Every structure is written in structure tokens, then in C-alpha cells.
Amino acid sequence: MMNYAIRRSGQMLVTVFVISVIAFVVIQLPPGDFVNSYLATLSGGNIVTQDAIVALRAQFGLDENLVVQYWRWLTNLLQGNMGISFQYQRTVLDLLAERLPLTLAITIPTAIFVYMVAIPIGIYSAVRQYSLVDYLLSFAGFIFLAVPNFLIAIIAIYIGYRYFGGGVGGLFSPEYELAPWSIGKVLNMMQNMSLAILIIGTSGVAATMRVMRGMLLDELSQAYVETARAKGLGEWRLIMKYPVRVAVSPVLSTIGFVLPALISGTEITATVLNIPTTGPLLLNAVRSQDMFLAASIIFVLSILTVIGTFISDLLLVWADPRIKL
Amino acid sequence: MNHDRHILLEIDELKTHYHTPQGVVKAVEGASLKIREGQAVGVVGESGCGKSVMLRSILRIVPQPGKIAAGTIRFRRKNGEMADLTAMDSNGRAIRDIRGGEIAMIFQEPMSSLSPVHTIGDQIVEAIQLHKRVPAAKAREMTIEILAKVAMPRPDQIIDQYPHEISGGMRQRAMIAMALSCEPRLLIADEPTTALDVTTQAQILALMRRLQAEFGMAILFVTHDLGVVAQMTEYVVVMYMGQVVESAPVDDIFFAPRHPYTHALLHSIPRLGQRSAGQRLEPIRGTVPDPFARPSGCPFHTRCRFNDGQRCVSELPALREVGPDHQARCHYAETLGLSGVAAPLERVSA
Numbered sequence: 138m139m140n141y142a143i144r145r146s147g148q149m150l151v152t153v154f155v156i157s158v159i160a161f162v163v164i165q166l167p168p169g170d171f172v173n174s175y176l177a178t179l180s181g182g183n184i185v186t187q188d189a190i191v192a193l194r195a196q197f198g199l200d201e202n203l204v205v206q207y208w209r210w211l212t213n214l215l216q217g218n219m220g221i222s223f224q225y226q227r228t229v230l231d232l233l234a235e236r237l238p239l240t241l242a243i244t245i246p247t248a249i250f251v252y253m254v255a256i257p258i259g260i261y262s263a264v265r266q267y268s269l270v271d272y273l274l275s276f277a278g279f280i281f282l283a284v285p286n287f288l289i290a291i292i293a294i295y296i297g298y299r300y301f302g303g304g305v306g307g308l309f310s311p312e313y314e315l316a317p318w319s320i321g322k323v324l325n326m327m328q329n330m331s332l333a334i335l336i337i338g339t340s341g342v343a344a345t346m347r348v349m350r351g352m353l354l355d356e357l358s359q360a361y362v363e364t365a366r367a368k369g370l371g372e373w374r375l376i377m378k379y380p381v382r383v384a385v386s387p388v389l390s391t392i393g394f395v396l397p398a399l400i401s402g403t404e405i406t407a408t409v410l411n412i413p414t415t416g417p418l419l420l421n422a423v424r425s426q427d428m429f430l431a432a433s434i435i436f437v438l439s440i441l442t443v444i445g446t447f448i449s450d451l452l453l454v455w456a457d458p459r460i461k462l
Numbered sequence: 463m464n465h466d467r468h469i470l471l472e473i474d475e476l477k478t479h480y481h482t483p484q485g486v487v488k489a490v491e492g493a494s495l496k497i498r499e500g501q502a503v504g505v506v507g508e509s510g511c512g513k514s515v516m517l518r519s520i521l522r523i524v525p526q527p528g529k530i531a532a533g534t535i536r537f538r539r540k541n542g543e544m545a546d547l548t549a550m551d552s553n554g555r556a557i558r559d560i561r562g563g564e565i566a567m568i569f570q571e572p573m574s575s576l577s578p579v580h581t582i583g584d585q586i587v588e589a590i591q592l593h594k595r596v597p598a599a600k601a602r603e604m605t606i607e608i609l610a611k612v613a614m615p616r617p618d619q620i621i622d623q624y625p626h627e628i629s630g631g632m633r634q635r636a637m638i639a640m641a642l643s644c645e646p647r648l649l650i651a652d653e654p655t656t657a658l659d660v661t662t663q664a665q666i667l668a669l670m671r672r673l674q675a676e677f678g679m680a681i682l683f684v685t686h687d688l689g690v691v692a693q694m695t696e697y698v699v700v701m702y703m704g705q706v707v708e709s710a711p712v713d714d715i716f717f718a719p720r721h722p723y724t725h726a727l728l729h730s731i732p733r734l735g736q737r738s739a740g741q742r743l744e745p746i747r748g749t750v751p752d753p754f755a756r757p758s759g760c761p762f763h764t765r766c767r768f769n770d771g772q773r774c775v776s777e778l779p780a781l782r783e784v785g786p787d788h789q790a791r792c793h794y795a796e797t798l799g800l801s802g803v804a805a806p807l808e809r810v811s812a
Binding site: 379382 | 558559560561562566569574580588637640
């Protein structure tokens, strides 16, 4: 197990390096650069001379060859310097430090929420296949799978506003917005966040529940389940010990994708809900070709993905001894 | 011959039906048999004749949507009381005490019958702790002991291995060890050697005979292999389309069958020297009828050489005594004069 973890860590380093190249290149792909989009946003009528453009490019280091730019970005990155956001005129590190904790504070509880709700529902649906409850859960699951999260967010805002007279968006209710930190403010934040978690998590719950149900249905008819039954085990105890244990493997293997899916999937929802996570920041950075900011966010998110996959691999090895180390 | 022994299990006119959207499948439609303590009884029949469903009915583990529709299954508990298993709640305390504790079952596929994600030891220890109040360390000790009894090589190592790490024959030994771990008085074996190669099959059969003698338990041995029946059992029950069509001591089945289906089964299997004696293999005519459309009258009439076209087609024959300890379900059981096979299949001693 230890050896496996060490070997996988080595592979992670290689993966992270490749990701850093891709993240950097992808950001360069759209035609033009920050200077173009910066000039485009300047109020019309001002005539910018060619010299000014060249000077701007030189100032941002955009006139150099791509490999040099990448190398400078990477070496700086390794020293903890992620560069400066052209648009915000602040260090990327600052911007991320502001938003990443909040992103994690939303996505990690969301991931936990997804698994805690989806796995039991999936188990129940499979064991009571074709029961009324199974039909209702499956129906609701398909609806939430089909409706985009941001639409649910908009509906929640509407319902919250129309019937409860309060705003749903943002981290705090208006009365706490500018108030100093207090227990009330923390509670208020948690309350607002739980709604965000609920909204962001719905499609994850719907998808994971379908996977769990399908996997468990396959396992329930396996011969080893009958063996356990013939032994005299009680029905629920044997279901939890045998088929669920086997069926949960594919669900665990999705942890690697769920983390980034949540983080990127939350972008639009977070924008709608007006929650200052990295999502809206990334959306903006990409739109304005703020390359160091965008590349850094993508890079950080990718590292989280790699870590998520690593965790799910370790869990898989624990869950299924047939996976050779 | 065995009338001095107590009856351990008595199935009387059992009917187990499957209610499917396409209609009712009468998987078991009138099965009756008796097993005495320590007796080895064989159940034979083609695939789909209801053997497996009958076994699962005994343990009350018939998969959905199967239901016991009629009949009784009476079992002599450890305390001597006869209990009707069909009256029990299929997930209740009473039947779960019997499962594994008093009636154990081994299955056809040793590959898939053990959980792939638990060690052999984990699965046997669990069975022991379900039925006996022993601490974990003691249960582990007992597991190594029982693994040694089924001639498992290196039992103290195998106990911590996973099923995929050992061979098919060893897995079936582990299954047998699990079944025997709580000293059941009845062992139900559902084609336990079908999935194994011939050499391993012979070893497992020899092992089961030895263990039966050692533990003094009764065995209900289901197979479609008549050779295995000849080796393993003293009494044979023949099933066709969910019904018992003939039951008799093993020698009577081979030498003096009374039901045309038993006769056809016997003559459809090849024997050594048959070709040089100028005998041809006679397949059973036709195929098993559609379970949704059971034939009228005797269910075998569509394939029977002796079909009279009247009574056989209209009237279901009853299972009746046709000789000492010998029953058959045929209108003409006494008058057909069916021939048995000249020599029963070679018996292999343990």
C-alpha cells in the first residue's frame, strides 16, 4: 500500500507538469492577447499608437517567445509567485487566496453532501426496485439531472424573493453584509452556503444515485449474495456487507471527477448566486484573456483533480482487493 | 431399508410459482420427497425442471418474484420438533437460524458464489459467528480447522486469501468448509461439481462422501449427471417440469425405472462399450415445453413414446406407490415393462 502510494505520487508529479504546459498553452489559443482585449475595452475614440501597444506588450512580457514565457511562469510558480493579474493589477496569489478557501468551503461539503445523500438513495432504489418510492426517486433524479444547476439557482432566488421576501444570492443577508464578524454573521453565512451546496449538489446527487442504483442492481443478483443469504444473514446486513461493498467501487472512482466537476460546474451557478468563489473569477479571466490569472486557476484546479483521483485510487484499492498494487 | 431413521425433511406437494408480467411460471408444481437423517438423496432432471427452485424453496431464498403457492416443507429441528418452513417469515429469525445453522447449501459456481472482496476466512468466520456464540479468535481457529478438514492445502494461509487468488477446486472446498462450519444436519448441494473439471470433480465428490460419513449429515444432491447420482446417493428423485415423476432407491432407478421419462434419461447418456454392443444413443424426443404453456394431462405426454393419446393428454397422473419405497407419476407405470440400464455407472469409492 505504502509503495503504491509513493509510486502514484511520482506519477502525479509528471501529470502536474503536463497539466501546467496544457494550462498555459490553452490560454494562448484564442487569437489576440490581453493587450488586444484590453484595448478593445478602452472607451472608443482614443487612438492608441502602435508604439504604445508595443510598449504595453513589453511591459507585460508578451513580446517574448512562448517557451520563454512558459518557463518564466513555471519557475516563478515554483517559488510561489503566480504572476500578476493584468486586469485586477494585483498578484494572482492574492486573488486566489481570497477566493480559493471559499471555493473549497463550498465544493468539499458539496461533495460530501452528494455522496451522503446519493449513495443511500441509490441503495434504497436498487433494493426496492420498481417500488413507488423507486419510481419517485428516479423521476426526481432525471429532472435534476436534466435541469442545469444555474436554472435551479435562478428558480431558488425567485422563490426566495417572492415567497420568503429575502434574497438568496450572496454570502450574507443584507443586514449582515457590512456588519462586523459575529456568531450571527457566521450562522448567516452557513445558512446561505447550505442553500448553495444544495443547489450545486443536486445534479451530482442525481447522477451518483443512478450509478449507485445501476451498479447495485447488477450485484444483487450475483451468486455470492445468495451464499450470504443461505448462511442466515439478515437481509439489510448482507446487502450492506456484500453487494454494496462491490457496487460502491465505481462510485468511489468518480470522486476524482466529482471534485473538478463541482468546481467548474459551480462557475455559472456561483455567478448567478453571486458567491465570490474562483468560478466567476476564472470566467472573467478567460473572457478578458488575463492569462496568468486564468492559467493559474486552471493549474490549481487541475492539481485538485489530480489529488481527487489519487484519493479515489487509494479508496479503490481498499474497497476492491482484486486491484493489484 | 432406512425406515429406522427419523424423517429429517418432508416436502409435500410443494408449488412455487413466479408471477411475471408475461404470466405465471409454475417452476415447481407438485414436488414431494422425504429425506431421512443421514441419507443421501439425489434430485435429477433437465435444466429448467424446477430443481434449483425447489432447493431454494426449502431455505426460503426463492428469488423475486417467486412465491411458494401451496404445499408444506416440514423439517425436524435440533430439538426434535417438526417445523413447517413454508409458514415462516422469509427474513425472520426462525428461518435464519435454520439457514446455515441446520440446513446449509453449496452452489454450482464456486467462482461467483464467494464474495470477491472479502477473504475466505472472513466469509467462514462470519458463518460461524452467526450461529455459534464464540469470540473472534476462537472462530478463526475453528475456520482453520474446518479448512483442514476439507483438505485445503495450507489452511492457515488460505484463510487470509481472496477467492480470486485460489483455484476453482479450492474455492469449492472453501464453500464446503463454510457450509459445514456449523455442522448442519442437512447439506443441500446444487450441482456442486458442474463447473469443475473432471479430475477436480472426482476429488470434490470423494471429499463430500467422506465428510458425509464423518459428520453423519443428510445430503440433498442436485445434478443432471446420472453418473454422479450413482456414485453419491442411495435414493433418487426424478423431476420433470416442476413435478416429481419418479422416486426410488438408486438401484431401482437404474435397473427398474417405472416412468418413461426416467427411462428416456437413462438411455440418453453414453456408456462405455455401448458402441461395440451395437446400441445407439437415444435422445429424448422434442424439447422441454414452454413454461408458460404447460401441456394438459401428463406434462411429459408431448415427448413420451407411450403416449396413448387419450388419458395421458387429459388426465394428470398422481404420484403413487408402484413398489417398495418406489413412486411414479404415470398412468401405466406397472404395465410398460421399461428396461433399466444393464450396468449402473461405475461407483467411485471415497
